[in-house]
Amino acid sequence: MRTPAFLRVVEGEARVYRRVWRGSVISTFLNPVLFLAAMGLGLGRLVDERTAGAGLDGLTYLAFLAPGLLAATAMQTGAGDSSWPVMAGIKWRKTYDAVLATPVGVASLTVGHLAWVGIRLVFVSVAFVLVMAAFGAVGLAAGLTAVPAAVLTGLAFAAPMVAYTAGLKGEQGLTSMFRFGIVPLFLFSGTFFPVSQLPDWLEPLAWVTPLWHGVELSRSVALGTVPVPPPWLSVAYLASWTVGGTWLAVVRMRRRLVT
C-alpha cells in the first residue's frame, strides 16, 4: 500500500467533481453575489441609514453581514455535500458498495468523503471571500484569514450530516433536515442580525448552535471585532462537532453498509 485509503477516496471524489464542476462553480460565485447585493447593499442601505452604524459595532451592514454569510455558506456546502450525494452513494447509485468491494474500508470511505468536503469548502470559501472583497465588504487579506474558520464550520455540519444521512430510508428525511434544521440556522444564528435581537428565551438556543460559533469566529477574524464567545471556545466547539460527528458517521455508515 502506497497511498492511504482515504486519500484514494478523495482522488475518486475529485475525479467525479471534475466532470460536474461547471454547474457548481457558477452557483459558488453567484450565490454570494446575489446575497451580498440584495441583503448587503439593498437592505444594508436601509439599516445603515437607521442606525448610523451604532447598532452593529460601528460596522456597515455589508461588512457585518459578509463574514457571517461566509460561515453560513460553508454550513450549507458542508451539509449539502454530505446529504444527497451520500444518499446516492449508499442507496440510489450504490457507488459506496463498489468502493467497499475493494480493500478500502468504511472508515476510509467516510473520512475520505469528509476530507473531500473539506477541500470543497476551501474552494467555496475562497470564492466567497473574493466576491466579498469585490463588494468592498472586507479587505481581501482580512477576508482570507476567515477561510479556516469557515472550513471548520462547514466540517462541523458535514460530519454529523453523514451520520444522519446514513440512518435515513429516503429523501424525505433530508428535505426535513434542511427545512427545519439548516434553513432556520441560516436565518437565526447571527448571520443577518446579532442574536441579542432574539427574544431572551431563544438566545441561549442560538449559543449552542455550531453556526453561531462559526459566524462569530469568522466575523471576529475578518473584522477584528470582539466575539461574544471566546474564539478558543468556538474553535473547540466546532472541532468537537467535527470529530464527534466523524466518529458517529463511521459507526452509522458501517451499520448501514456492512450488513
Add this chain to the structure above:
Amino acid sequence: MRSPLVTARALTKRFGDFTAVDGIDFDVHQGEAFGFLGPNGAGKSSTMRMIGAVSPISGGTLTVLGLDPAADGPAIRARLGVVPQEDNLDQELTVWENLYIYGRYFDLPRQVILERIDELLEFAQLTERRNDTVEHLSGGMKRRLTIARGLINQPDLLLLDEPTTGLDPQARHALWDRLYRLKQRGVTLIVTTHYMDEAEQLCDRLVIMDKGRIVAEGSPRDLIARYSPREVVELRLAPDDHDRAVASLDGLARRIEVLPDRILLYTDDAEATIGDVFERGVEPESMLTRRSTLEDVFLRLTGRRLMD
C-alpha cells in the same frame, strides 16, 4: 491437491429473525466455474456478499483464499473481483475513468492501471467507447464494463452476482462468451443465477439453493442425470380438457408434473410416451419434446419453478 479457494462449513447468515443462509457447506476449487442456482430469495446474494468479505457471517466458518473474512477483509478484497447484481458504476464518469478510479481504490500504480485499462477495454469490447460517460451506454455495455472493472486488480477469484439479469438475449450471449474466455485463461469464477441456461452454459459445478439451504450439488450434467429422466414431453391443453387429461395420463411417464399452463411428462423415450398419450385419447393443443434441464431438477427437488 491444492486447497480450495473458498471453503464454507455450516455457513449461516441471519438478518434479525430471518435466516437468509441456513448452514451451507461448499468448496470452490482453483480454476473452476462454480455456480449458485436458485430462485430470488434463496440466499445466493447473501452468500456472495459473505465470500466478498463485505458482509459478516452469522455462524459457521468461511475461508476465502486461505484467509478469514472477519480478520483479513482488505487482504481478501485486494485479490477478488466483484460484479454486483446492480450496476454501481459512476454514471457521471467515462468508461475509462471508471476503470482508472477503481484501479486506484486497489492502490495500483498509475502506470500499471494505464496498461491494464487498454487490455480490459479490448476484452470488454469497449475500446471505442472509452471516452463516453456511463449513462450513455447500453445495459450490456454497462455490464461488460462492470466485469472489466472487477478485473482491474487481476483477481484470483471473480464473483458474479446474476451477471445477465435484465439483458436481452444477444447481450447475454456476448457476455457468456467473455466469461467463457476468462475461464479459459484460468480465472476462477463464482456465479449466482436464477437462469438454468446460464448455469448450464457457465458452470463446471454448481449447488442448487432454496430457502437458504443447498438441496443438491454436482455438475449440470450429473444433476440432470441424477434427478431427472432424460427427456421431457410438454403438453399444452385447452383449459377445459386440462383436469380430465391429468387423470387419464396417470402412470404414463416416470414422473408427471402438472403446471398451471402445461403438463410435463418425464420419460426416457419421448417418442413412445407421445404414442401413449394419443392412445389414451388425450389431444393436446400443442406439444414439444426437449431434454431435461436444471429447471426440471429444481422442480423435482423443490416442487417449484426457478422463476415465478
